Amino acid sequence: MNPINRLAIVGGIHGNELIGVYLVKKFQKYPHLINRNSFESLALLGNLQAILARRRYVDIDLNRCFIGDNLPATKSSIYEELRAKEIQAILQPENQEFVDVIIDLHTTTANMGLCIIIGNIHPLLLGLAAYLSAINPLVKVYIHQQARNSGFLRSLCQLGFSIEVGAVAQGTLDGELFKQTENLVYAVLDYFEDFNKGKNPLIQNSVTVYRASGVVNYPRNEDGDIAAMIHPQLQFRDYQPLYSGDPLFLTFESKEIFYEGESTVHPIFINEAAYYEKGIAMYLSQKELIHI
Amino acid sequence: MNPINRLAIVGGIHGNELIGVYLVKKFQKYPHLINRNSFESLALLGNLQAILARRRYVDIDLNRCFIGDNLPATKSSIYEELRAKEIQAILQPENQEFVDVIIDLHTTTANMGLCIIIGNIHPLLLGLAAYLSAINPLVKVYIHQQARNSGFLRSLCQLGFSIEVGAVAQGTLDGELFKQTENLVYAVLDYFEDFNKGKNPLIQNSVTVYRASGVVNYPRNEDGDIAAMIHPQLQFRDYQPLYSGDPLFLTFESKEIFYEGESTVHPIFINEAAYYEKGIAMYLSQKELIHI
Known part of the structure; x- marks a missing residue:
């Protein structure tokens, strides 16, 4: 594999996820913290207007705008479409892969701990996931496969991934x-750095991953409004097994709704604030051990 | 004292504080839940546009707009000024106290538990605080005195108060x-109801309160941006004593900043998301026992 020449660390793709915003500001102020001998690093803020407004986005979700289309966006009146082009022009001028690695920093109101989200199963990313899991047991790995240029920032390059940290309330630091x-x-x-220097940083030959397997929407009432809350017994229990018959929701009338699937699943992104507008209560995953 | 004739329960004065929003929707759907024999109850949603937008407010904070001025607001282009007039017209038509009690439901990202906020030290409110504290040890009482019609919804009537519940992330239910x-x-x-029927619901003759005594702002850098985070040892420790020399902040460079005040204080609203825009890190209070 080719060496890594340039790496980008991006924070604030969602303007109210402050840990990424303030980490990037720190790296911009103290670039020696992210400089390494064998590659160049750059630190970039994502949704500038949303950061100022302390909101996830201004018009539309910036993290659905990276579609690999380098046509000029000057005709768009949607801020995030313009900003996505600007970011692509920095990370991929001339539609080439200028940066080899993108680290996209996010936070979530779900109890996701330190989660690495991989959209493209590349051996170097799986090795990274194994490495990070080995040195810190709080690290979890979520695989949600998506096509190249599917809208997510991380889909702009082969070695793009997200770090999703929680639980932390939107608009706050922890x-x-x-x-x-x-x-x-x-x-x-x-x-x-180790990879570039030919050292093998792999310290175990397998990694536990949570592979995306579905989504659970909130129950709705006749007006289309949500009709239930995450069940208190499920709240903050991301990654834990959910068995058939386990409580899933509690309606506003205090009626319990149970998980009726036949297979055991591992919910993640439980009660993420940003997913209420989509009606999404949680994602489901299958836990598996990958040998690498 | 006169009997209570009408009581209002208001939720969603801040549009992203969902527990109040969905409780009021529940009470509107099932009015028998809040009906009592001796008084009338009404349930009202606050900032309708902000609730739709899943934001605290659209233009300005609605909970600073209740200034007791019943002039028509048709000339204002600020949504919250218009909505404040509409709410006042429901709760105080003809500038009279139509409702005797206002319960204003809020949530906070701080670990405030179940907090009653009293702005006006009225014997009936202190009795209520004592009653609620006695039947549920999770209840805390915060006294933040303010003038009549000072902008807060609760300042519209003598027996107005807020219920502030947390920790819960903005835009989520718990x-x-x-x-x-x-x-x-x-x-x-x-x-x-007991008060109206002449029963004395007072089951203890004293109540522990936290009385507002100050505010702590975030340290700032030369650009005016915040320069530190709530210290991890202080996070979620609302109501706990803070002694001189205790850690207060952690800068982004990992330098600790300590509390240097001479008197022991009890911080509340620690790391409330909505206060970042004002630069407020926490409020300070003095713990005291009031005999009633």
Whole structure:
């Protein structure tokens, strides 16, 4: 495989996810923190207007706008479409892969801990996931396959992935999770530095992953409004097995709704604030061990 | 004292505080839940446009717009100024106190538990605070005195107060806190029903309160941006004593900043998302026992 020449760390693709915003500001102020001998690093803020407005986005979700189309967007009146083009012009000028790695920093109101989200199962990303899991047991790996240029920032390059940290409320910082995320970024940089230098950073030959297998929507009433809440027994229990018959929702009338699927699943993104507008209550995943 | 004739329960004065929004929707759908023999109850949603937009407010904070001025607001182009007039017209038509009690439902990202916020030290409110504290040890009482018609919804009438529940992320529901808040509202209704019937619901003659004594702003850098986070040792420790020398902040460079005040204080609203735009890190209070 070719060496890594350039790596980008992006924060604030969603303007109210502050850990990524303030980590990137720190890296911009102290670039030596992310410089490594064998590759160049750049730190970039994502949705500038949404960061100022302390909102996820202004017009539409920026993290659905990276469709690999480098036509000029000057005709668009949608801020995020313009900003996506600007970011693509920095990361992929001339439609070439200028950066080899993209680390996209996010937070979630779900209790996701330190989660690496991989959209493209590349051996170097699986090796990274194994490495990070081995050095920190709080790290979890979620595989949600998506096509190249499918709208997510991470889909812009082969070695693009997200770090999703929680639980943290939108619009707030959490000092402990800030430090843990920062250390995770440094571990990622060490991994690629070792790779470039021909060292094998792989310290175990398998990794536990959670592979996307479905989605659960909120129950709705006749007006289309949500009719139930995440069941208190499920709240904050991301990654834990959910068995047939386990409680899933509690209606506003205090009626319990149970999981009726036959297979055991592992819910993640339970009660993520940003998914209410889509009616999504959680994603489901299958836990598996991948040998690498 | 005069009997209570009408009581209003208001939710969604801030559009992204969902427990109040969905409790009010429930009470509007099932009015028998809040009906009592001796007084009339009404349930009202606050910031309708902000609820739709899943934001705290659209233009300005609605909970700073209740200034008791009943002039027509048709000239204003600020949504919240118009909506404040509409709400005042429902609660105080002809500038008279149509409702005797206002319960204003809020949530916070701070770990405030079930907090009653009293802006006006009225014996009936202190009795209510004592009653609620006695039947549920999770209830805390915060006294933040403010003038009549000072902008807060609760300042519209003598027996106005807020219920502030947390920690819960903006834009999310929490099933456990929803149930606890609902039960707290029923206990408030029981209290006023007992009062009207001449029963004395007072089951203890003192109440522990946290009285507002100050505010702590985030440290700033030369650009005016915040320069530190709530210290991890202080996060979620609302109401706990903070002694001189205790850690207060952690800068992004991992430097600790300590509390240097001489008197012991009890911080509340620690790391509330909505206060970042004002630069407020927490409020300070003095814990005291009031005999009633």
